[in-house]
Amino acid sequence: MIPLMSLMIGSYIVTRMMIFMLSKNHNQYKSGIVINKLLAALTVIITVICVILIFRSSINPFDMESILKPDVLPSSSEKVEASEKTKDLDVGIENIGEKQAYINKVRIINLKAVETTPERIEVSGIIRNLGNRTLNKVDMIIYFLDKDGMPIFEETYSPVWVSEYSFGVSNKPLKPNYSRRFGYNIEDVPPDWAKKVKAEIADIRFER
Structure with missing residues (x-):
């Protein structure tokens, strides 16, 4: 993309020089003006595209912080709560067996x-x-x-x-x-x- 932009800028400069050299011939001068405007517009468009591509390539698509962030371990209160639920379940199972007997x-x-x-x-x-x-x-x-x-x-x-x-x-x-x-x-x-x-x-x- 960058070589293409350089080529367009070079063409624009050459066209400007040709317009200056052909300024004595009115018809050739008008054609040169049209070509010059087209090249100028293309140069601007290509420049904008290049800037966008360069900006996007500088952004890291991956959130490395979240990838490298260690897993959050359960807190002590969460461990106690899980342990109490397990005990309640065990007691419930024991009560069912005791009742059936x-x-x-x-x-x-x-x-x-x-x-x-x-x-x-x-x-x-x-x-x-x-x-x-x-x-x-x-x-x-x-x-x-x-x-x-x-x-x-x-x-x-x-x-x-x-x-x-x-x-x-x-x-x-x-x-x-x-x-x-x-x-x-x-x-x-x-x-x-x-x-x-x-x-x-x-x-x-x-x-x-």
Whole structure:
């Protein structure tokens, strides 16, 4: 690009000299003026392009500071927070395993279902805590079976639930080796129910 610009500048100078030498011939003088203007315009354009290219080539396209900047290491507070989250996760996993093991110590005894009205069924029984910990909540699932003993309907019930939203005998904790009677009324049981039920403990909550 620079040699081309030099050539254009040289041509411009030569043209100016020719115009001076041919100034006595009017027609040749006018042609020289036109050529001179064209060369001058091209020289300016090429000069601007060269300046732009030189300026762009002087800019580093890579941000070397960001490339050479070392990775930011986590702060001590971030490490502590991550450690606490890991501990909470481990505790949660341990609690799940502990609850699953303790569920086997909670028994449902004398479960039965009676039609109190054509549209209402009363499910009753006894729940017993055979473990060594007090329970603040026990969730059970009651299954209604067809003639083949297959579940066709289910309800979730909490015979133990210590809460401000609960009331009656279920609002008391179930202590170790204690038993409690429960009764639960259910409506809209499917017509193909065969008057048979079964139940299982779904979840528990320990007293803190």
